[in-house]
Amino acid sequence: MKQPLLALVNLNKYYGDVHVLKDISFTINEGEFLTLLGPSGCGKTTLLRCIAGLERIESGDILLEGASIKELAPNKRNVNTVFQNYALFPHLNVYDNIAYGPRMKKSLSEAELKKRVVQVLELVQMSGYEQRMPHQLSGGQRQRIAIARALINEPAILLLDEPLGALDLKLRKYMQTELARLQRKTGTTFVYVTHDQEEALNMSDRIVVIDQGQVQQLGSPREIYNSPANLFVTSFIGDRNIVPVRVLEVGEERARVKLGEDSVLVRSSRTNGKALQAGEEAVLAILMDKMRVSCEEAENALRGTVASIHYAGSQIRIEVRVADRILTVVEYQKMDCDCAVGDAVSVTWEDSGAILLPKEDGWEERGF
C-alpha cells in the first residue's frame, strides 16, 4: 500500500488543564482535498496549527512522508498556511509578499523568483497586481494573494484556516469553486478547516468531522451525509428530524421501530460498533428534504396531522404532528396533496434519507 503523505498518531494537546485534542489519529493522502469540519471551539484550528508547527503537541506524533516533524520549528516544515485573516504583510507590496518565502529560504535567484511570482499570480488570476499594497486590495483579492504566497513555496501540504469566513456569501460560493480548481490544477494536498458543512460537502474528497477534540467520523462527503456515524454527526450535518423511537425487531441491515401508533422499517447505522437490541430506545434521524407528505395512506409511513405550512421561495416547509413530536418536511416541487392545516396526512421518506442510531447519554440535553 502507498504510504500516506501525512500521518497523525495519537495526537494530544492541552491548553493548561483543558484537553483540546484527544488521541487524534488519521492519515492524509497525497493530492487529496481533506476538510476538518466541526463547530467553533472543537479543536479543528488547533489541529491545523499543530501540523503547521505553530502549536506544540503534548504526546503523539506527526509524520510527514514517514518522518516525524513534531520537533521541527514551523520554518523547517514543508507545509504552508493560509491564515484566516490572510496575514499579508502590510508594509510589503504584493510582489514582495509573495517573494517573502523564497527570499527568506534563499531558494531561488531573483530572476527565477520573478518568473515564479508571475506564474503563481497567473494561477490565482491576479496578474498585474505586483505593485499593489495589501490595503489596496479587496477581501477576495487578499485571499488570492495569501494563497499565492503559500503556493510559491511548493509545500507538500497547504493548510487553509477558514479562508472564506470573512467573505460575503456570493464571493464565498465563487471562491469554493476557485479553490477546488486550484487544488486540481496544482495537485497540492489541501487540508481545509471550516465550520460550514456546505463548504465541506462541496469541495472535499474526504471530511474529518471533529467535536470536543475528538474525531467523530472520517469519510467521503457522501458517506458522511448519508450515513452519519453518531448522533453528533447526524445533528451537525444535514437538516434532520431527530426523534426517539422504540426498537421492535432487529434485522441484518434494518430494524422495525415504533413511533406513536405506527411502526416503520428503517436502515440502521452500521458504522457504530454497538448493536441495537429489540425492546430498547433508539434515535431515528430523517433528512427533511428526503421526506414527502401524502394525503393517502402509504406503506412504511407515519401518520399525523398538519400543524403548519410555510412557503419560503422555492421550498415549502410543512410541520406535521406525529404522536407528541413535530416533524418538519421540506418539499421543493409542488406538494403531492393539497393539504391544509389540521388535515390528516402520511409522512414517507426515501429509504437512504433515514437512519437509526443507538441512544447516547444526555443526547436530548445537548440539543439534538
Place this chain on the structure above:
Amino acid sequence: MSTWKRNLLAAPVLLWIGLLVGVPMVLVVALSFLSRDNLGNIVYQFTLDNYRRVLDPIYLRVFWNSLLLALLTGVITLLIGYPVAYISANLPPRRRALALGLIMLPFWISSLLRTYGWMILLGNTGLINNLLLALGIVDRPLPMMYKFGTSLVGTAYMLLPFMVVAVFNSVDKLDRSLLEASYDLGASRRQTFFHITIPLTLPGIVGGFTLVFIPALGLYFVSDLLGGGNTVFLGNLIHTMATRGRNRPLAAAFSLGMVALALLVLSLYWKVSKDKSGEALFQ
C-alpha cells in the same frame, strides 16, 4: 455638517492650543527682535542683532554639542528601550502591567532628586568608586563626573521612559499572526525580527525618537549638575542668558535657533523613515 459648524466644535481645543502654545510662541518670537538696556529691561526697539549673534561661529560649537547629545541620547534610549518595550509588551497581562508600572515609577520622584542620585553613584567618593577601591580594582577614584559622557548618561536615563512607552504601544499593536505567517513561510526568528517586527514597529521608533530628541536638545539641569558646565549645551546657554546674563531677547533668539535645529533634524529623520516603511503604516 457644514464646515463652520465643524470648526465651531473644534473651538475649545483651538482656544486651548492657542492660549497655551500659540500665544507664548508669538511672545518669544516678538521678544527675539527686541533690544534690552544694561539692566536687562526690555527696550521696545526692533533689531536683528540677536540673530546675528546666534549665527556667530563661536556658538556653532554649542549647537554641535547639543545636536550630538540629543542624537546619541536618541540612539542609546532606542538600544536600551526597544528590548525592554518588546519584552514587556509580550508578557502575560498581569506581569505586563507590573512591567509598565516599574518603567513609569521614576516619574513619581522629582527629576532633580534622581539627578542627584546619579552624582552619588558616579562621584569621586561615590558608590561605584568606593566599591572599586574596596575591591582593589583601582588605586585612585575613576573620574566619572563632569564630562560629556556624564551628561549623556543622565539625559538618556531621564528620557528612557518616553522611548519605552512609545515602542511598547507599537509592539502591542503588532498583529501576532504576521509573525506566525513569517515563520510559516520559512523565515527564522532573526529574519522575522528584522523583516517584519522592526518595519512594523517603525512608527513607535520614530515616535520615541522624536519624544526623546526634542527634550534632549533643551534639557539643561541634567548637564548643569552632571556635566558641571564643562561642555556648554544650548539649554545651559539659554538658561544663563535669560537669568544671570539678563538678556532675554538674545535667549529668545537662541530658543528659536534650537527650534529650527530640531525641526531640521526631525524633518530629515521623518523623511528617511517614512520612505523606508511604506505608506500603509502612516495612514
